Amino acid sequence: MKFGRILLALVAVAAVVGLVVWFPGSSEPEPSALDRPVVAAAVADQAVSATWYCAAATAGPGEPFAHRIIITNPTDRNLPVRVSPVGPTGPVPSKMFLVPAHGPFVVDVDREFAAPGLSASVESPSGQIVVEHRLTAINQEDQVPCATATSDRWWFPALDSARGATAKVTLFNPFPGDAGVDIEVILDASARTPAELSGIVVPARSSRVVDLGAVVQRRDLFAVVVRARSGRLIAETTQTFDGSTGVVGLRMNVGMATESPRWVLPGGFTGQGVAESLVVVNPTDQRISAEVRVIPFAGASTAPEPIVLDLPALRYAVVDLSAESRVPPVGYHAISVATDGAPVVVARLNSVTGPPAAAPAPADGAPATAVRPAVTSGVAISTGSPVMAGDWLVPAIDAGANPAPVVFVHNPASTVAQISTVPVDPDLGADAVAAATSTIEVAAGDSVALTVPPSTRPGTSVGLRITSMTPIVVERLVTYPTENELAMGLAVPFRTPQSGPVPLPGR
Amino acid sequence: MHSEAPGELPLPEGGASGFEWDLDxxxxxxxxxxxxxxxxxxxxxxxxxxxxxxxxxxxxxxxxxxxxxxxxxxxxxxxxxxxxxxxxxxxxxxxxxxxxxxxxxxxxxxxxxxxxxxxxxxxxxxxxxxxxxxxxxxxxxxxxxxxxxxxxxxxxxxxxxxxxxxxxxxxxxxxxxxxxxxxxxxxxxxxxxxxxxxxxxxxxxxxxxxxxxxxxxxxxxxxxxxxxxxxxxxxxxxxxxxxxxxxxxxxxxxxxxxxxxxRFEERRRIDRERLTIRHQARMVLANVEFRRAWYRIPVSFVLALVDAVTSLVLGRFRRSGDDLAALAGGVVGLPRAVAQRSRIRRYRRSHDSEFEPLVHRGSYRLASLVRTDDGQSRFAAATESSRGYLRDLTATDSRAGVALIVAVVAIGVLGTRKLIGGELPVLREFVDAAQGTRSLLGEWWTAWRDTGLGESAVPQPIVPGLGIVSGVLLGSVDLARRLLVLMPLLIGGLGAWKLFARAGSSRARAASFAVYALSPVLLNSLGTGRLQALWVWAIAPWFLRRIATHAGAEPFGVEDARRGPWLRHVAGAALLLVVVGSVSIAGAALLVVSVLVLSIGPWWSGSRRAAVRMCVAAVASAVLAAVVLSPWIVAAVRSGDLTSITGIWFGRMVRPSGADVITGSVGPVTVGYLGWGIIVAAAVPLLIGRRWRSTWSVAAWVLALASWGGSLVLVDLGWFAGAGVELTLVPAALGLAIAVSMAAFAFEHDVVGGDFGVRQVLSGVALVALLLGLVPAFVASSDGRWYLPQGDYQRALNLVAEGDDFRTLWIGDADVLPLAGWELPGSSGLAAGLSEGFSPTVTQRSRLDGGAPVAQINAALGAALVGGTARLGQALAPMGIRYVLLVDRPAPEPFSPLEVPPPTGTESALREQLDLTQLPLAPGASLFRVDEAWPLRSDISGLTLPNDGNAKLVAQLAAPPIPAPPAVLGLGPGTSFEGDLVAGASVAQAVTSDPGWTLQTAGGPATRSDLFGWGQRFSVPDAGPATLGWSTPTSSRGLQAVQVVSLLLLLVLVARRRPEPTRRVRNIERPVDFDDLDGRTDRGDLDGRAGRDDLEGRTDRGELVAEPPADAAVITAEQPVIEPGEPGPIVAPAVDEEPS
Structure with missing residues (x-):
């Protein structure tokens, strides 16, 4: 047999082997996911319209809560906005509002639609508007950004039905199909779906309020997950505290539709009269461990050793940061939660039951230590952020409030973040905006607390646009001097291909 | 023996041919x-x-x-x-x-x-x-x-x-x-x-x-x-x-x-069958009495159609064409027939009923379908010719080949049995045909394609082609669709069998047939609904055979042999490409490239001229075919949509490995390690082949490697949705069939007769490997349908709604959609396409740019998927889109285990639309109903809309929800509608805006204006009846003319008889003895005369003889070379003749 023939055969065999080796193939379709928001987010582009869902319209028993929707328009043109409320009995005719450029616009839902307790969806032709809503009663006030996405699963890690507390969940179904809902309750030693919370029907284009406290009685902490058997909805909890246990205030919490192995809560604080705790829920059916890091601002003190939590399946763990000796007793800190890959859901609870201690005088040349807001009562809940972004809008801050609202900026990245802040205020001219624009640096892994400057018109709300080349996480702390209350919550990131949001880096 | 009937007189002396007679x-x-x-x-x-x-x-x-x-x-x-x-x-x-x-x-x-x-x-x-x-x-x-x-x-x-x-x-x-x-x-x-x-x-x-x-x-x-x-x-x-x-x-x-x-045909170049059919039509049109013509003529028409279809099925393509040509000729010659009838009327003295007893009951034409021209039943003829084949095949040296053929046919029939009469689902490229023959042909004639929201373009030739076939089948679109899917199996199998027919090796032919007919590429094409691959597979061996034979590339032909007209040959090859290109233009190009690659074989073996001829013929036929296919090509070029020609899109489906691609395990039919047997068998001729056996095996391997490599690159890039990787693997299947055949040739030419050695061992290895390689196909045949899903979405969807007075927006991976979708920007392969009603039709399997509506849909859908809007329905409703269907597999569970889930969040995005209502459907599909979907034509006079209806999507979505307006001018799709309209009415039409649409009213044409930036509306001036219609643009008419004329030219070129070579033969025919008329000669005693059979090298009993009789004829002109084992050319008997 000639060498040439053997060579030909060898070439053929080599080619076949080469193809086999170089192309291993895949046994599963290439995974893909849409770039959908996991937290409420505005859209800088790609949007032809935006819809925000404001579910909770009432809270505890007794006097009614005033429901206001605050629409922040960061664009430079007036935008028509349609507000479509629904109540337990169905939809109410919608109304159009023209939201002025560069500023918040408040819609008093109760007054505009002449009916209390209305959930509402807000539609706009621009994706850049940001919508939040506020419930107000005597000594009870809170505000949170509304939801931009719906889900068939909503997590509420921290609820309280102890004495003097109410816990209600508003189920808002703005869609043309009915939704069937189960509410599973997770206690410290068990998880169950009570019969009263099973198979709840939320008719199309209506809302329904479920009193969790009536079913889960006298529990100072429990978590729930709202699962839709069919349809989709928005769920939001409201909790009131009447002071029976020393705590007074209102907590609003739009549920988390997403579990994540990594969370950041930029604006925690401790101090005299403050109780702070962190709840970590394991939604999986596996035992997992989670690591909690407390990161004091600006290196005010050495970062304490991480706290490691062992979480059984479908259970939660609570870290009482106020009582944790490793956590500095005074000052702002960010909190980072990370697991070994298993998703968790977290919530940070803050309550204030007294005035702050006098701030110690800073040493010469040393920066002043930031302390907690100077309110004497109030409750707040924050569920943190599983993402970071380079463009945030802090909506509807009462810049004239005293104590002044605070914006927390955390830089989870490993490089220095240069952030710039631009006020979104309809009353500011271009020069004033330029003058009010500032740039600061945030070290890698560090955080800063920005005090919002007074507005030209005290008592009115303004927004704050925060941008950074390096992705950051922004949280807002609002105080209500008249109600002696506070509210905390994540700012709203803008979604762009350039600035994210993107998931937080691994631990 | 004569039997004496009552009343008859005895025959005269001398037999019947005597001239004495007795009378009763x-x-x-x-x-x-x-x-x-x-x-x-x-x-x-x-x-x-x-x-x-x-x-x-x-x-x-x-x-x-x-x-x-x-x-x-x-x-x-x-x-x-x-x-x-x-x-x-x-x-x-x-x-x-x-x-x-x-x-x-x-x-x-x-x-x-x-x-x-x-x-x-x-x-x-x-x-x-x-x-x-x-x-x-x-x-x-x-x-x-x-x-x-x-x-x-x-x-x-x-x-x-x-x-x-x-x-x-x-x-x-x-x-x-x-x-x-x-x-x-x-x-x-x-x-x-x-x-x-x-x-x-x-x-x-x-x-x-x-x-x-x-x-x-x-x-x-x-x-x-x-x-x-x-x-x-x-x-x-x-x-x-x-x-x-x-x-x-x-x-x-x-x-x-x-x-x-x-023996008239020997003296004149006439096609007796064609002329006879044509003249039958003329006679019937002219001679049949009017009182019988009303049913005789239509029945005659039907008989001609049946004849045409049956002939087509039987592979008598020329006869089928003659039938159709006669029908056309009958129509064209109608005025002449009328004149002839007028002349006959003048001398008609008797009604047809008076000589009705002389008329044969039944139809000779139908009878001819089951009987040959010489009166023998076709079954008997087939039996007789098969007997000859079998005699050859069952010779000692061919038994293995025969056994292989029988086994392959059995496996093929076994594996396809449930597809012949069973469910043929609508999935991927096995789309529904259409509403009917009329709509298929109408789409070509009007040049308005029902894809997207409609567009002005001449559809792909498969659309009118299917319409013609269904028309020939008396309107049975389902049967036409079944033929469209299953006929390639027969055509391709026959092609593989005839690929090396001239080479005279039953072993090689059997090997080629087995490897090609049971190729996993084919079986997976069938099992996964890849129509393009099926037709390319079917035509590939015919195309190669035609090109290589005429080029004189051994073993397909003889280089120095006489060849017929080049143009006729190229026209024939072009027609093959037209057939493929009607379904897959990319496939036609693939065949041309394959032939170019295979020309390496003759080139390397020294037949440079044959190689060049192959290349030239392949390219020339491609050019001719491109002219016929030019309307589609022009439309694709004009829209800048290359994928409309390739039929291949990006997808996220499972990516087969290199081993899978090489063995053909790219679908439900997997071959495992046994599949490598074919590869091993194909490699053997590289080692044992000599001369053209070696060079052709090298060429086949180059083709296979190129096909595998190219396919894998596409697979790696994700560009194999739609047509599937099966399409690009067809050349590999052809290459393997050629290579394995070369192994058989090499065994016969280069191994047999030699001393025992490595070659003999390798031959044995090849045989065993080949048989092992066919085992997986045998196993897969037990399914009876090659794992093609038994059901589709249509059954479930028909429970929701029926009809075609609405549109459905299909969303899913490009590889699972039963229509050609447009990829949604930024959605990682997610595609969307529109069907009328729930059933995608053949025209919607091919796309062009889709126009402004598709851009609008893409924008709205893209925004909805990323949370950019919750009012998707508001954008879709004016388009007549009543349903949105999200699918994650070609057929619903449990029919299809193959899943290509849409990107995470897709269903959620649709479910959170405020104007889409989810309806329960089968697993694997999510169906949403669009609130307030508009009819396809509606009276929007009562709506408050800006003049342009909000040309920008943002403005459209910002407007309050619009209630569905009432329908006018009918409900379904089409290109011509009528109805009564009131004065001042504003009619919205949910089609792509095009000035070719006009609304004629009693007071003149209505004013047309754009609506929503993609559609159109008409302002009706006066009340009364109105007609909305589409006028085909001149450019489309021109393209249609080019298509028809070029196709007819190709047909004429192919059908044209090859001129017989001028020949002069010695007159050796015996002088006629007039006395023979009074007596008889002994039957079969040719007295030394050379008859036609002798000249063909056959005895009068049909047996082949080694050599023609030496004194049969002296052919002085160029004489065709008789291939070994082939019947010789038909030569006129020994006479002096010189036909012009």
Whole structure:
């Protein structure tokens, strides 16, 4: 047999082997996911319209809560906005509002639609508007950004039905199909779906309020997950505290539709009269461990050793940061939660039951230590952020409030973040905006607390646009001097291909 | 043996062909009345004059025999006129030698027998009878006497003789013609039927042959002679038919015995079958009485269609084409038929019912489908020819090949059994055909494609092609669709079998057939709904064979062999490419490239000219095919959408590995390690082959490697959705079939006969590997449908809604959609497409740019998917989109286990739309109903809309929700609508805005304006009836004309007969012994004469002989080379002839 023939055969065999080796193939379709928001987010582009869902319209028993929707328009043109409320009995005719450029616009839902307790969806032709809503009663006030996405699963890690507390969940179904809902309750030693919370029907284009406290009685902490058997909805909890246990205030919490192995809560604080705790829920059916890091601002003190939590399946763990000796007793800190890959859901609870201690005088040349807001009562809940972004809008801050609202900026990245802040205020001219624009640096892994400057018109709300080349996480702390209350919550990131949001880096 | 019937007299001495006859009593009385007795033949003075009209053209030496037979007639009043019908050499001298008294009429050109015979009208007044004769008949001495006597006896208008074989008068060739009601004629004797006096009884018949036909002169004048538009092949039937119409009779005279040579096709380049079919149509249109025409003509039309389809199925493509051409010709020639009917009406003396008993019940045409031209049943013919095949195949050296073929056929039938009559789901490229033949053809004619929201473009040829097929199948679109899917199996299998037909190796052919017909690529194409791959697979071997054979590339052909016209050859190859290109233009290009690659084989083996010829022919055929396909290509180029030509899109489906691609395990039919057996077998000829076996195996491997490599690159990039990787693997399948065949060739040429060694061992390895490689296909055949899903979405969707008065937006991975979707920007392969109703049709399997509506849909859907809007329904509703369907697999569970889930969050995004309501459906699909979906045409007068309806999507979505307006001008899709409209109405039409649409109202055309930036609306000026219609643009008409004309040109080129080479053969035919007519020659005793069979190298029993008889013929001109093992070319018998 000639060498040439053997060579030909060898070439053929080599080619076949080469193809086999170089192309291993895949046994599963290439995974893909849409770039959908996991937290409420505005859209800088790609949007032809935006819809925000404001579910909770009432809270505890007794006097009614005033429901206001605050629409922040960061664009430079007036935008028509349609507000479509629904109540337990169905939809109410919608109304159009023209939201002025560069500023918040408040819609008093109760007054505009002449009916209390209305959930509402807000539609706009621009994706850049940001919508939040506020419930107000005597000594009870809170505000949170509304939801931009719906889900068939909503997590509420921290609820309280102890004495003097109410816990209600508003189920808002703005869609043309009915939704069937189960509410599973997770206690410290068990998880169950009570019969009263099973198979709840939320008719199309209506809302329904479920009193969790009536079913889960006298529990100072429990978590729930709202699962839709069919349809989709928005769920939001409201909790009131009447002071029976020393705590007074209102907590609003739009549920988390997403579990994540990594969370950041930029604006925690401790101090005299403050109780702070962190709840970590394991939604999986596996035992997992989670690591909690407390990161004091600006290196005010050495970062304490991480706290490691062992979480059984479908259970939660609570870290009482106020009582944790490793956590500095005074000052702002960010909190980072990370697991070994298993998703968790977290919530940070803050309550204030007294005035702050006098701030110690800073040493010469040393920066002043930031302390907690100077309110004497109030409750707040924050569920943190599983993402970071380079463009945030802090909506509807009462810049004239005293104590002044605070914006927390955390830089989870490993490089220095240069952030710039631009006020979104309809009353500011271009020069004033330029003058009010500032740039600061945030070290890698560090955080800063920005005090919002007074507005030209005290008592009115303004927004704050925060941008950074390096992705950051922004949280807002609002105080209500008249109600002696506070509210905390994540700012709203803008979604762009350039600035994210993107998931937080691994631990 | 003759059996004596009651009343019959014994046969005379000398048999039936003798000239003595006895008459029964009735005949005797009748003859006595006319003064005729057997004792006193009508031969003397006083008998009516007869003029014999002999039509001759370039007759052979037999012509003198013809003339002599006329000269020897005992009938005294016989004169002869020879019509020289344009002979190359004038016949005057030849006639003068034999028949000095005969008159010769010279016609300078041949316009057919009829025109020549009609010269006799000039002498009609000179004699009561005209005797028409061919130039190849020899009349018995008393033939004219007998025919005249018969004419008197039976008062017949036309009398025909008993025709017997030229060489063997004991064999009957014609005793009259049977004719059915549709003009189809058949001889009343079986081929080769011995004359045992069984037909020796004078009788009325419907028609007799013009070979020797006596016609009453006055009748001939009255009916106008022969129809000159039926120059031959039917002129006898037509004349006799009109004779019957005129009230005369046609009589068969057994006592007039005439030897007829026949073999007309050997002297003239005519297509008898084609002419016969065409003339049948003319006769039926003209001759059938009006009171019967209303059903005879439609039934004739249907019979022609059935004939065409059946012929197509039987592989008799030429016959099928002839049928269709005859139909078209019938339509075109309708005015001429009307004129002819008018002429016939003037002399009609009898109704059709009066000669109905002579009409054959049933249809000869249908009978011909099951019988061959020589009267043998096709089953018997197939059996006989198969016997020859089997005799060859079952020879000792071919048994393995036969066993392999039988096994492969059995596996193929077993594996496809449930597809033949079972469920054929609508999935991927196995789309629904359409609403019907009319809509398919209408789409081509109007050049308005129902894809997206409609666009102005001539559809892909598969659309009208399917329409024509379904029309031929009497409107059965489902059957046409089934044929579209399953016919490739038959065509491709036959192609593989015939690929090496000329090489004469049953082993190689069996190997090629087995490897190609059971290729996992094919089986997976079927199992996964890849129509493009199926048709490319089907045509590939035919295309290669045609190109390589004509190029003279060994073993397909012989390099120095005589070749037919190049253009005809290229046109044939182009037609093959047109067939493929109708389904897959990319596939057609793939075939061309494959041939170019395979030309390496002959090039390397030294046949450079053959290689170049292959390349040139392949490219030229591609150019010709491109002209036919130009409307689609132009539209694709104009839209800038390359994927509309390739049919391949990006997808996220499972990516087969290199091993899977090489073994063909790219679908549900997996071959595992056993599949490597084919690869091993294909590698063997690289080692053991010599000469062309080696070079062709190298070429085949290069093709296979290129196909595998290219496919894997596409797979790696994700660009194999739609057509599937199966399409690009077809060349590999072809390459493997060639390589394995080369192994068989190498075994026969290079191994057998040699000493035992590595080659023998490798041959054994190849055989074992081949058999092992076929095992997986056998296992997979147990499924009965090659794992093609048994169900589709249609069943579940039909529970939701039926009809086509709405649109459905399909969303899913490009590889699972049953239509050609547009990829959504930024959605990682997610695609969306529109169907009318729930069922995607064949036209929606091919896309173009889709126009502004598709851009609008993409924008709205893209925004909805990323949370950019919750009002998707508001954007879709005006488009008539009532449903949005998200699918994650080609067929719902449990039919399809193959899942390509849409990107995470897709369903959530749709579920959170405020104006989409989710409806329960089968697993694997999410169905949403769009709130307030508009009808396809609606009256929007009551809506508050800006003039442009909000051209920008943002503004449209910002507006309050719009209630659905009422429908007007009908509900379904189409291109022409009518209805009543009120004055001032504003009509919105949910189609792509195009000025070709006009709304005509009582007060004139309505003003058209754009709506929503993509659609259109009309402002109606006046109340009353209105018509909304589409006017095909001139550019589309031009493209259609180019397409039709180029296709017809290709068909004409292909159908054109190849000119026979000029040949001159020595006259070795025995002079005719006139006495033979009185006696018999021994059957089969050719007395040393070389007949046609001998020249083909066959004995009269059909057996092949090693060599033609040495004295058969001396061919002085170029002679085709006879391939070993192939039947030789048909050569005219030993005569002097030189046809022009």
């Amino acid at each position: 009593d009735d005949d005797a009385d009748e003859d006595a009345k006319w003064g005729l007795t057997t004792d006193a033949a009508v031969v003397g003075t006083g008998v009516p004059a007869v003029i014999a009209v002999v039509v001759a053209r370039d007759p052979g030496s037999w012509f003198e025999d013809t003339l002599r037979s006329l000269a020897r007639q005992e009938y005294s009043e016989l004169s002869v006129v020879v019509v020289d019908n344009g002979s190359a050499d004038r016949l005057d001298d030849r006639v003068r030698v034999t028949l000095p008294d005969a008159r010769v009429i010279r016609r300078e050109s041949d316009h057919g027998f009829s025109a020549a015979a009609n010269e006799a009208r000039a002498f009609a007044d000179d004699a009561p009878f005209l005797l028409f004769c061919h130039d190849d008949v020899v009349l018995g001495r008393e033939a004219v006497t007998a025919m005249v006597a018969e004419a008197f006896r039976a008062n017949a208008g036309v009398v025909g003789a008993k025709l017997v074989d030229w060489n063997d008068p004991g064999i009957l060739t014609s005793v009259g013609l049977g004719v059915d009601g549709y003009g189809a004629a058949a001889e009343l004797v079986d081929p080769g039927e011995l004359d045992q006096s069984q037909h020796d009884q004078a009788r009325n018949v419907f028609a007799v042959s013009t070979a020797c036909m006596l016609v009453r002169s006055d009748l001939f004048t009255v009916i106008g002679g022969f129809r000159q538009d039926i120059p031959t092949c039917g002129e006898d039937v037509d004349l006799c038919w009109r004779t019957l119409i005129a009230g005369a009779s046609v009589q068969f005279c057994p006592r007039a015995v005439v030897r007829h040579r026949g």
